[in-house]
Amino acid sequence: MDQPHQALSPDEVVRAGLCVGCGGCAGLRAEALEMKLDAFGQLKPRGPAAEVASLAFARTCPFSPGAADEDAIATARFPAATGRDERLGRHEATYIGYVAEGDYRARASSGGLATWTAATLMERGLIDAVAHVAPDPGERLFSYVVSRNVDALRAGAKSRYYPVELSGVVRAILAAPGRYAVIGVPCFIKAIHLLRAQDPRLAERITHTIALFCGHMKSARMAESFAWQMDARLEDAEGFDFRLKIPDQPANWYVAAIDLPGGDQRRKHWWDMDDGDWGAGFFQNSACDWCDDVAGETADLTVGDAWIEPYSADGRGHNVAIVRDPALHVLFEEAAADGRLALTPATADTVAETQAAAFRQRREGLAYRLAVTPPALPLAKRVAPRTDLPPRRKLIYSARRHIARTSHRLFWLARRLRRPALYRAWARSVLSVYVALAYGRGRLGKILDRWR
Numbered sequence: 001m002d003q004p005h006q007a008l009s010p011d012e013v014v015r016a017g018l019c020v021g022c023g024g025c026a027g028l029r030a031e032a033l034e035m036k037l038d039a040f041g042q043l044k045p046r047g048p049a050a051e052v053a054s055l056a057f058a059r060t061c062p063f064s065p066g067a068a069d070e071d072a073i074a075t076a077r078f079p080a081a082t083g084r085d086e087r088l089g090r091h092e093a094t095y096i097g098y099v100a101e102g103d104y105r106a107r108a109s110s111g112g113l114a115t116w117t118a119a120t121l122m123e124r125g126l127i128d129a130v131a132h133v134a135p136d137p138g139e140r141l142f143s144y145v146v147s148r149n150v151d152a153l154r155a156g157a158k159s160r161y162y163p164v165e166l167s168g169v170v171r172a173i174l175a176a177p178g179r180y181a182v183i184g185v186p187c188f189i190k191a192i193h194l195l196r197a198q199d200p201r202l203a204e205r206i207t208h209t210i211a212l213f214c215g216h217m218k219s220a221r222m223a224e225s226f227a228w229q230m231d232a233r234l235e236d237a238e239g240f241d242f243r244l245k246i247p248d249q250p251a252n253w254y255v256a257a258i259d260l261p262g263g264d265q266r267r268k269h270w271w272d273m274d275d276g277d278w279g280a281g282f283f284q285n286s287a288c289d290w291c292d293d294v295a296g297e298t299a300d301l302t303v304g305d306a307w308i309e310p311y312s313a314d315g316r317g318h319n320v321a322i323v324r325d326p327a328l329h330v331l332f333e334e335a336a337a338d339g340r341l342a343l344t345p346a347t348a349d350t351v352a353e354t355q356a357a358a359f360r361q362r363r364e365g366l367a368y369r370l371a372v373t374p375p376a377l378p379l380a381k382r383v384a385p386r387t388d389l390p391p392r393r394k395l396i397y398s399a400r401r402h403i404a405r406t407s408h409r410l411f412w413l414a415r416r417l418r419r420p421a422l423y424r425a426w427a428r429s430v431l432s433v434y435v436a437l438a439y440g441r442g443r444l445g446k447i448l449d450r451w452r
């Protein structure tokens, strides 16, 4: 892998808006860096080492210009991969399906493959522990934990659209020899492989990586905003579910649920929230504007939601899966033959189609952002800058950036003034413009539809 020539500090990455908050840096510098929530509810490294530039950090931060990119990492990890695709990366097999055995699917966000794969590796004695995300009894809603048995792992199923970070699990893995699997969004799995390249103990101990397809990361304020809109306070919550599974409703009609004391559960459809359109970009981490890895290209396995019909209409949930590790390919084929997994082979095009919006945002949208507002650090992306897009596409990409940036600031103000209505009125109005622009909805949408 290429080695960087320039040292870099965590603060430089934060100032450039490129810190995704993964905590990889703090994992290696326990004595001098800690991950803390900032005023916008995003995790950032703090401490004496934050200002110190080093080559080690430049090599391991997933948004550093000096870090190996996804192609370099995947080429080194999967040299003999039979499948190659510019969107999905190197791979052995691609599927749509779900876990047929037990209640993995019912307890999962989609088809349950993420938890089932980690649990099966553990049951077969191939790993000792799994680093994944579970409810946090402390100040934060959710955090990374290391689960050492299947019950603990299963208790952490479901997607958490909430800031989490890896420093604690990196330290735990450094402290206790064993074989670990790590589950995470693509940039976190990239960070894990960059850390593995830096520290031989991590290289030896982290034996499996499972990525989740990723649209983008949200700040902690999204959960807070949803709580406001369910007439609840997040501080009172005994549980929070971003995606309550309702089998007889379409899978893509997300329902958020908050559990309050006394058995009171409040539920609300994301569509009925002022800021519940995922793609509009509310509370998006700014680093995600510079990411070109939707499909977790450096992971042994990537799983996501099969967002195409007929699967998205089925509330029981379907995964889309990309298998890169040949041994996992064998495991999946055996489990499918035994009826433990229900898997249908899917072409790379079909898999990419399930994530069409994310690929547009991270290919065409990224190319446009690189051309009009290049990042403050010289990132080498796998997409070339371009501006030759239809005007409406340009407006959609610009609207998303505006919504992301303004949502952080206005929510901060509304929270400080204790006036949720301030943020909510803005969110409603900006969302009505966005849906007109993106989907042609409403009177404005009809007018825009005449102008392509």
Ligand SMILES: Cc1cc2nc3c(=O)[nH]c(=O)nc-3n(C[C@H](O)[C@H](O)[C@H](O)COP(=O)(O)OP(=O)(O)OC[C@H]3O[C@@H](n4cnc5c(N)ncnc54)[C@H](O)[C@@H]3O)c2cc1C
Pocket: 107, 108, 109, 110, 111, 112, 113, 114, 115, 116, 132, 133, 134, 156, 157, 158, 159, 160, 161, 162, 164, 183, 184, 185, 212, 213, 214, 215, 216, 217, 218, 303, 304, 305, 306, 307, 319, 355, 358
């Ligand atoms: C921020 C984010 C954005 C996503 N964007 C997309 C997208 O655009 N398209 C798409 O198809 N899928 C996306 N996903 C993945 C999707 O929501 C499901 O997690 C995925 O389909 C796996 O479902 P499952 O039923 O197999 O997983 P489950 O069996 O429910 O298990 C999920 C596993 O992931 C872990 N986990 C949950 N949240 C996090 C987190 N924030 N970071 C690390 N690990 C976590 C859990 O602890 C659990 O081990 C996203 C997930 C996240 C967290």
